[in-house]
């Protein structure tokens with residue numbers, strides 16, 4: 557396979573790390589955007605083809621700085637994998653005042669995609685892969701909750717909303733890029749044995765440890781990301797795939813075109829100050 561240039565968020569742990577391991581084994585050039593440089597450096601030791609870029613997705617200015625660093629180092633990006641994500645069970649805000657799960661899981665990746673799009677356009681067949689979740693089936697979009705605490709904070713409600721944003725974003729991006737060769741798809745990786753649920757309080761962590769017993773390995777969980785990033789079999793854009801690399805119908809809310817447009821407009825307004833001229837859909 558032709559060597560590709562691939563940008564991935566959160567490549568130092570879990571599904572992202574398994575994805576990077578598979579990519580570098582095939583000699584692809586990988587830019588890892590990570591918030592913890594020490595963790596990322598330790599992970600990348602002994603591996604060829606990795607460039608680590610500091611990026612805290614809880615800060616839009618950090619996302620902009622990271623994108624500029626990527627742009628300075630490569631003219632073309634073949635694949636952007638928006639992989640990083642988190643679950644929090646306490647209400648917290650990003651640097652710019654967004655609810656943390658919405659800010660990191662959706663808005664930061666929305667901005668990153670806008671900022672790197674010119675480089676993706678330079679690829680013969682660019683791909684944008686958004687790691688969503690089956691949790692999106694339980695998600696609802698409440699615009700007021702993107703910045704405000706609405707009653708008691710419920711971790712999975714905010715997480716499901718952010719993962720629904722991933723599907724709506726994927727679909728709207730595909731629509732806006734329909735006259736280009738770029739494919740934008742999203743996925744559920746499966747229930748994967750990672751630490752994603754172990755960063756909250758002990759009770760949440762305990763629950764996740766039980767769920768994880770029934771989960772698949774990070775290597776298996778990375779398969780759909782790798783498929784959507786690299787496989788010639790992928791002909792779709794705007795689609796949602798499961799952990800078996802099968803296209804699935806997302807939730808009815810995820811298929812709401814007007815909502816996808818509204819979320820796009822909202823997100824574009826909110827990242828406006830962080831865009832680089834000409835780098836947007």
Ligand SMILES: NC(=O)c1ccc[n+]([C@@H]2O[C@H](COP(=O)([O-])OP(=O)(O)OC[C@H]3O[C@@H](n4cnc5c(N)ncnc54)[C@H](OP(=O)(O)O)[C@@H]3O)[C@@H](O)[C@H]2O)c1
Nearest residue numbers: 566569570571591612613614640641689747748750751752
């Ligand atoms: N595991 C599952 O069962 C499952 C199921 C469905 C969907 N997913 C999705 O799969 C993706 C990967 O999750 P995972 O299970 O591999 O989780 P993980 O092991 O916790 O890895 C998450 C990655 O995201 C990074 N990250 C979190 N917050 C960040 C921030 N503010 N800035 C930069 N990077 C940040 C983490 O960095 P640190 O190492 O510095 O924390 C880590 O590299 C997520 O989008 C998740 O929603 C997972």
